[in-house]
Structure formats: structure tokens, C-alpha cells
Amino acid sequence: MTLPDDLLISIFLFLPPHLSYLIRSSLVCKHWHSLIVDNRFLHRFQALHGLPLLGVFTNSTRIPRFLPAGDPPNRVAAASFALPDLYWNVLGCRHGHVLLVDSTWHQVFVWNPINGHKRLIQAPSDVDPRFNYGNVPESNAAVRHDIYRRNVHIMKTEDGDLGLAALAKFNLRLWAWETDAEGVTGWVLHRIIELDRFLPLDVSSLPSPDNGSCGRPPVRILGLVEDDDLVFLWTITGVFAVHLKSMKFKKVFEADVSATVYPYTDPNVLSLAGLVGRGGGNVAAE
Structure with missing residues (x-):
């Protein structure tokens, strides 16, 4: 007995929002494959689940430069997202592209890890290579003095207007x-969100935010995905995506990821469900 297409699509829409599930389902038969890679289905799937988070990039020297999200086998292989050169630093991720800068700030590199496309851009001649001593600057703003600068x-x-997320x-x-x-x-x-009311934080065991000798606050914003209103928070119990x-x-990472993270999503990654499953593309699953 063959199920009607409308019923199959309804079932596919409620698959977990990860590329590997779509890949496996698309390999069952040619008909399922045609339904899953259809743009109309992919747009509905994305509208329901949002963009899949593949992982985060960091500029830390203590942890890997790319940390895949999820658990095996439902996560991408970290090797597929290895930086083209370890001397490049990440400035940001947007629309499936990673913006990198070299240590001298003389070159900017636009890289698409999914398809491997790279574009090298020369920085303007008036850029001072001593800017920030070659380090990637952290976020900073002045809204009010009791907020940690990062x-x-x-x-x-x-x-869609300009906004700020400030954690005090x-x-x-x-x-x-x-x-x-x-x-x-x-x-x-x-809006004010009281994180200690819903995150599993043992507030009594955390260092006091009012303690000026504390090296870093008990909760830190590590990064965010603007389009999906997804924020990454560091705590002493792990890193949470909210x-x-x-x-x-x-909780997405148990490791002490205290550096700024750059979440990587790709608006076109869902369309790779059939392609990757049949051996094409750059992304592999662990």
C-alpha cells in the first residue's frame, strides 16, 4: 500500500530538524527523494523548524575552531568545516558564508564551507595592520555601566529593526x-528575561555578579543567530542555546567554551539532502 503524497509530506515535515534525517529518508526510494528535495517542501520544512544549526566557529586556541552541533550520527563531520588556514580568524557567519581575516588585517576571505567556494578580498590600503594588535575585537557597546563589556x-x-541583547x-x-x-x-x-527562572542553574553555587574580583560573570552571551532569535549562553554548567x-x-556543549562563538547555519543546506546522500557536496555526517 502506497501512502498519498500529502500524507507522506506531512510525516516528513515532522522529522527532526537535521540534515541527516532528510538524507536517510530521501534514500528510501526515488519517489521519497523527489518529495523531499522539492523546493516547496524544503521551504515548508524550514518555516516550521528554522534553519538547522550545523555548529559554531571560534577563534579560541584552547578548543577546536569548529564545534559541530548535535550528537553522532546526526551531526556534520568537523573535518568538513576545517578552516582553510589556521592563521585566519573568524569575523562572522551569515547566509552560509564565513567571513575570515588574516593576522595582518590585509586580506579578507569569504568562504562557503558547504560548496567549498572561496573569495579573497584585499583590505583597503589605509587599514592599519596594528589595529587591535591583530586580534579579532569582541562585542562592545554602551547601554548601561553594570553590563560586562562582552x-x-x-x-x-x-x-527587523536595530536591537541589542544585553546581559546584566x-x-x-x-x-x-x-x-x-x-x-x-x-x-x-x-523585554527582560530572567534566565535563572528557567535555565538549570544552581544560582546559590555561582559566583556573585556583584563581586568585582570575579574574572567573568556567571552567565555570558557567546553569540547569536539573528534570523532565528537563537542566543548562545555560557554558564559554569555548560553552553546553552536559547x-x-x-x-x-x-545544552549544546559540555566543554568550557568561553570564547565568542559564531553560529553557522545555511539557508540552502536543506536542498543538499538528496545531493549529499548520493555522494555529492562537501558536508559529511559523523
Whole structure:
């Protein structure tokens, strides 16, 4: 007995949001493959689950430069995302591309790990190679003095406008740059999320955020995915990914990942479900 296509598609839509599940399902038969790689299905799958997080890049020298997300066998192989050159530092990830800069800040490198495409861009001649002593700068902003300087990140608001995520103590504050009825423009506080109310943190055992001798705060923003409202938080119990809309959270790394992370998603990765499963493309699963 063959199930109707509409019923098959409904089942496929509720597969776990990871590339490997789509790959395996697409290999069952040619008909399933044609349904899964169809752009209409992929758009519906992405709208329901968001973009799959493949992993995070870091500039740390103490941990791997790329940490795949998920558990085997449902995660990509770290070797597929090895940096072209270890002397390059990551500046950011967007739309499936990684922006890298060399240690002298003379060259900028745009790299797509999925298809291997690379583009080298020469920096403007007036860039001072001594800028920041060759190190990638951390996020910084001035919204208010009790916020750790690395705990402020630029992000989009729900309306697509300029916003900020600022973490003070255990409170994540979401700000928006708005103009009021009188034409005055400034930062407006939209939401306060009390992280210690839902994250599994043993607050009594954490160092006091008011202790000036503390080297780093008990909770840190490591990075975020703007389009999916996904923020990565460091705690002494591990690194959590928190969806700001649903407030669902998941521990993604047990390791002490305290450096800034650059989450990698790819809007086209779902379309590789059939291609990767048949031996094409660069991405392999562990």
C-alpha cells in the first residue's frame, strides 16, 4: 500500500530538524527523494523548524575552531568545516558564508564551507595592520555601566529593526532603537528575561555578579543567530542555546567554551539532502 503524497509530506515535515534525517529518508526510494528535495517542501520544512544549526566557529586556541552541533550520527563531520588556514580568524557567519581575516588585517576571505567556494578580498590600503594588535575585537557597546563589556550584542528586533541583547547579572534585556511620537530617537527596553527562572542553574553555587574580583560573570552571551532569535549562553554548567521566542533551551556543549562563538547555519543546506546522500557536496555526517 502506497501512502498519498500529502500524507507522506506531512510525516516528513515532522522529522527532526537535521540534515541527516532528510538524507536517510530521501534514500528510501526515488519517489521519497523527489518529495523531499522539492523546493516547496524544503521551504515548508524550514518555516516550521528554522534553519538547522550545523555548529559554531571560534577563534579560541584552547578548543577546536569548529564545534559541530548535535550528537553522532546526526551531526556534520568537523573535518568538513576545517578552516582553510589556521592563521585566519573568524569575523562572522551569515547566509552560509564565513567571513575570515588574516593576522595582518590585509586580506579578507569569504568562504562557503558547504560548496567549498572561496573569495579573497584585499583590505583597503589605509587599514592599519596594528589595529587591535591583530586580534579579532569582541562585542562592545554602551547601554548601561553594570553590563560586562562582552555581554552586549547587536541583533534584529522582531520587526527587523536595530536591537541589542544585553546581559546584566542573570537578566537578559532586549532593547530596540526607536523613534517616539515626538521624534526623539533612543534605546527602548522591550523585554527582560530572567534566565535563572528557567535555565538549570544552581544560582546559590555561582559566583556573585556583584563581586568585582570575579574574572567573568556567571552567565555570558557567546553569540547569536539573528534570523532565528537563537542566543548562545555560557554558564559554569555548560553552553546553552536559547530560543528567545519560545524560550526553549538545550545544552549544546559540555566543554568550557568561553570564547565568542559564531553560529553557522545555511539557508540552502536543506536542498543538499538528496545531493549529499548520493555522494555529492562537501558536508559529511559523523
